[in-house]
Amino acid sequence: MTNLHTPWEPNAVDVASWEGLGRDLARGKYVLTSLWGGRGHVSMALLDPVSGKSSVAHLPVPDGTFPSIAKHYLPALRLERSITDMCGFTPVGCPDPRPWQDHGVWGVKAPLTDNKPHTDPPPPYTFLPVEGEGLHQIPVGPIHAGIIEPGHFRFTANGETVVRLEERLGYMHRGAEKLFEGQDISGGAKIAARLSGDSTVAYSLAYARAVEAAWSLDVPQRAHFLRALFAEIERIANHLGDIGAICNDAAFSVMLAHCGILREETLRLAFECFGHRLMMDRIVPGGVKVDLTRDSAEKILAWAQKTEKHFEILVDLYDNTASLRDRTDTTGTVSAELVTLYGAGGHVGRASGRQFDSRKNTPYPPYDRLDFEIPLRNTGDVNARVWIRICEIRQSLSLIRQILNHIPEGGIAFSLPESPPAETQEGAALVEAFRGDVFIWLRITDGKIERCHPRDPSWFQWPLLENAIKGNIVADFPLCNKSFNCSYAGQDL
Amino acid sequence: MTAKLLAQSLLSKPVTIPAPQPDEAALAELAKALNERSRAKLGRSLTIREVDAGSCNGCELEIHALNNAFYDLERFGIKFVASPKHADVLMVTGVVTKNMEFAVKRAYEVTPDPKWIVAVGDCAAGCGVFTENYAHLGGVASTIPVDLHIKGCPPQPIDLLKGLLALLETAAEGKRA
Numbered sequence: 123m124t125n126l127h128t129p130w131e132p133n134a135v136d137v138a139s140w141e142g143l144g145r146d147l148a149r150g151k152y153v154l155t156s157l158w159g160g161r162g163h164v165s166m167a168l169l170d171p172v173s174g175k176s177s178v179a180h181l182p183v184p185d186g187t188f189p190s191i192a193k194h195y196l197p198a199l200r201l202e203r204s205i206t207d208m209c210g211f212t213p214v215g216c217p218d219p220r221p222w223q224d225h226g227v228w229g230v231k232a233p234l235t236d237n238k239p240h241t242d243p244p245p246p247y248t249f250l251p252v253e254g255e256g257l258h259q260i261p262v263g264p265i266h267a268g269i270i271e272p273g274h275f276r277f278t279a280n281g282e283t284v285v286r287l288e289e290r291l292g293y294m295h296r297g298a299e300k301l302f303e304g305q306d307i308s309g310g311a312k313i314a315a316r317l318s319g320d321s322t323v324a325y326s327l328a329y330a331r332a333v334e335a336a337w338s339l340d341v342p343q344r345a346h347f348l349r350a351l352f353a354e355i356e357r358i359a360n361h362l363g364d365i366g367a368i369c370n371d372a373a374f375s376v377m378l379a380h381c382g383i384l385r386e387e388t389l390r391l392a393f394e395c396f397g398h399r400l401m402m403d404r405i406v407p408g409g410v411k412v413d414l415t416r417d418s419a420e421k422i423l424a425w426a427q428k429t430e431k432h433f434e435i436l437v438d439l440y441d442n443t444a445s446l447r448d449r450t451d452t453t454g455t456v457s458a459e460l461v462t463l464y465g466a467g468g469h470v471g472r473a474s475g476r477q478f479d480s481r482k483n484t485p486y487p488p489y490d491r492l493d494f495e496i497p498l499r500n501t502g503d504v505n506a507r508v509w510i511r512i513c514e515i516r517q518s519l520s521l522i523r524q525i526l527n528h529i530p531e532g533g534i535a536f537s538l539p540e541s542p543p544a545e546t547q548e549g550a551a552l553v554e555a556f557r558g559d560v561f562i563w564l565r566i567t568d569g570k571i572e573r574c575h576p577r578d579p580s581w582f583q584w585p586l587l588e589n590a591i592k593g594n595i596v597a598d599f600p601l602c603n604k605s606f607n608c609s610y611a612g613q614d615l
Numbered sequence: 616m617t618a619k620l621l622a623q624s625l626l627s628k629p630v631t632i633p634a635p636q637p638d639e640a641a642l643a644e645l646a647k648a649l650n651e652r653s654r655a656k657l658g659r660s661l662t663i664r665e666v667d668a669g670s671c672n673g674c675e676l677e678i679h680a681l682n683n684a685f686y687d688l689e690r691f692g693i694k695f696v697a698s699p700k701h702a703d704v705l706m707v708t709g710v711v712t713k714n715m716e717f718a719v720k721r722a723y724e725v726t727p728d729p730k731w732i733v734a735v736g737d738c739a740a741g742c743g744v745f746t747e748n749y750a751h752l753g754g755v756a757s758t759i760p761v762d763l764h765i766k767g768c769p770p771q772p773i774d775l776l777k778g779l780l781a782l783l784e785t786a787a788e789g790k791r792a
């Protein structure tokens with residue numbers, strides 16, 4: 123295999139060094155970016171939080187077993203359970219061998235490797251045992267009360283107080299990783315754009331950058347700026363939606379109504395300027411599909427000004443409404459230790475003091491040329507997660523102005539190689555979605571996707587929600603959950 | 616602060632868009648569906664239970680938008696409810712994943728008759744990016760009978776609104792019949 127991408131350099135490792143990496147993770151030497159399997163291998167992407175250096179370790183699994191990483195480092199657990207579901211490999215020493223996405227009804231086992239028929243009736247799923255006096259359980263989902271994605275939450279409560287939450291996910295598993303297999307580059311881009319609809323821009327960007335890394339492709343400077351423009355608009359739209367929804371879950375619907383207007387105006391702007399409200403399929407390997415006209419640039423500036431003005435009134439309202447702050451302050455707290463241990467990205471990490479943003483820590487163009495800070499909070503509660511979003515909206519508005527100021531003239535895409543390399547190439551990329559860092563790793567052989575592994579930021583945030591709700595009342599769950607706003611579709615795949 | 620904001624809202628022009636014309640194609644599809652079953656005894660009011668059967672969440676975002684001040688769905692007497700037991704309409708998005716099959720079927724069973732099923736988005740219509748594989752059953756019609764498809768990836772709120780208005784007209788006719 124040729125090594126062409128510098129940031130996520132692939133390394134073949136043996137069992138001993140694989141175990142060593144697990145211990146290094148436990149000591150906090152690296153951040154686990156992802157853990158996945160494919161035909162004949164398990165792989166791990168690691169990031170050095172100090173230097174920003176990154177690499178990918180590949181371990182061959184000739185006998186279908188590999189040393190568990192979760193044994194040393196618990197945040198790897200769900201990804202490891204997923205490897206067993208998808209590839210049929212056994213992580214030796216894994217502390218929790220229960221399936222994760224495989225609910226026993228697919229009709230096959232290990233769809234990414236053996237893909238053997240399997241028609242046994244699904245075994246019952248055992249939730250973790252809870253013992254104690256006066257405890258009762260509340261099962262919620264998969265279908266929830268609102269217009270939201272499905273998942274199952276098993277609450278154990280003592281009166282009103284949550285003692286334990288156990289999540290069971292995987293309901294949205296639609297075989298996305300399998301569908302990538304054999305796709306050409308543009309077919310893969312369509313799937314990548316639909317892994318988690320709210321982050322379609324970020325996923326398309328991660329996919330495009332991974333392909334470009336694999337094939338050592340460059341993209342025009344103007345395309346870099348346009349990509350960032352789409353990404354920042356997407357960030358603003360999502361944060362606006364979240365702030366409104368969080369306040370609404372605290373029974374303060376005025377914020378929802380006003381944030382809803384600002385969000386709608388943002389989506390309409392995206393449609394007018396770029397032809398799609400969510401800007402789906404606008405970023406492609408090689409560049410972008412749609413250019414910015416002078417007229418659009420003016421519209422965007424006018425929108426930014428209007429949004430800023432309206433938004434600052436809402437920020438004041440949020441900050442000065444005691445009944446609202448009463449619900450968000452000290453609710454759903456996550457500690458700095460936990461977000462660091464889990465390498466939790468986005469507002470979940472930054473609200474608990476973890477200073478990580480892939481636009482800064484593993485910079486990619488054009489962010490290396492733009493001026494911005496990573497907002498941080500330390501209280502780790504719902505309020506802090508709201509504030510991170512507030513600061514990021516302000517920051518994204520500033521980034522958008524900088525982008526419009528500095529965007530160079532020129533083409534918006536380079537064409538892909540007419541005869542793609544026949545030998546296998548691999549590439550990976552980490553980009554910042556509104557929710558946190560999205561990672562995509564892929565292998566391409568003869569112009570076709572051999573394997574594509576996307577890792578949503580939610581993988582390292584969902585487990586922390588279980589922790590955040592502990593000791594809070596059941597009625598505050600919607601509020602906590604919304605303040606995280608993890609992705610189901612992006613995690614379930 | 617609230618007072619200032621409310622005053623501002625009162626003094627400015629409403630952002631709400633005028634009601635669109637019901638979509639012709641959607642109307643035709645619905646009329647057919649209704650002729651095939653007992654006519655409804657509905658007023659000009661519809662309650663919807665939204666079920667995500669395996670979407671990417673993109674369709675949900677646009678369904679959400681129906682509640683914002685621009686589209687203001689409730690002015691048409693259409694609103695989202697928390698339980699299928701309170702619903703006239705199941706609005707289903709996504710391909711039906713095998714992991715969701717039982718939940719979708721159960722939601723369908725507990726929705727009281729007469730009921731309408733609206734499949735939202737290309738995935739739900741079986742013509743989306745998520746083509747056949749081990750993990751899902753295809754569009755919504757693979758699992759429960761569908762009365763109306765609103766296509767798009769995702770459909771824009773205006774298309775959702777047109778489809779729902781068509782549904783409302785047909786349901787109201789059902790009452791008169």
Ligand code: SF4
Nearest residue numbers: 670671673736737738
């Ligand atoms: S139709 Fe498009 S937006 Fe809707 S769920 Fe499918 S991929 Fe997502």
